[in-house]
């Protein structure tokens with residue numbers, strides 16, 4: 066604890082609000098990050114450089130071990146202080162029996178804490194929730210990984226991110242989490258009753274998303290309606306990060322293809338708001354989306370015929386490391 070307190074103070078900088086959080090025991094989860102005081106939505110809580118950076122995502126073992134052995138001793142020491150877990154699948158992929166104890170530990174720490182090919186020191190303390198209150202993304206302007214609050218967080222509340230890909234029903238979420246060796250006990254997973262409204266919302270969002278995928282999400286009034294319903298379900302579930310952003314983006318694009326600059330502008334305004342609190346205004350994607358919003362505003366006011374190709378859409382939004 067003393068080490069963490071020392072390092073947290075040292076890590077606080079003008080680039081983030083690290084002083085607002087502390088590392089302490091989280092019931093049944095080991096260590097976790099907690100709010101020291103109320104944190105408003107959109108706060109950049111952590112901006113961090115990787116402690117360890119593997120060269121590529123494939124051939125983890127070789128890359129990760131080389132990256133670790135090239136670190137200066139104080140960074141190796143910090144790395145070895147992180148939580149470790151390796152699933153049976155991960156062990157099989159990495160020829161576990163042939164490795165030394167140290168190399169196994171290095172790889173197990175990588176498996177438990179990696180964001181894409183990077184391991185961060187402080188951000189490794191985030192525990193998982195299916196309804197996270199933190200969003201992470203790489204910010205190319207400052208060349209750091211940022212972690213923003215996407216909800217208002219009360220003093221004493223735990224800060225969480227989602228470890229899993231996509232919005233899916235409980236069984237699939239728990240299956241994905243086996244990689245980290247735990248069963249999620251977040252409020253939505255803990256309520257196993259049939260009238261668990263939040264879980265029903267998850268299932269409905271997953272269903273709608275699948276339907277749209279099957280339909281190829283070709284812009285039509287029907288797909289626009291599906292995006293509208295998904296966005297409503299996400300908001301009422303508390304899923305207010307990247308998936309809500311993507312839903313607004315799809316709805317904006319769909320509206321524009323259907324010929325309404327006005328509707329596209331309204332969806333884009335919502336999208337910009339989510340982007341701002343997820344990424345921060347200094348992120349290039351936020352700046353690009355503000356440009357799209359301005360183009361749509363002027364198109365909505367103009368008397369000239371509107372076509373969606375008049376707009377410089379941002380369709381490759383940074384969703385953070387895989």
Ligand SMILES: [Zn+2]
Nearest residue numbers: 195249251254
């Ligand atoms: Zn959960």
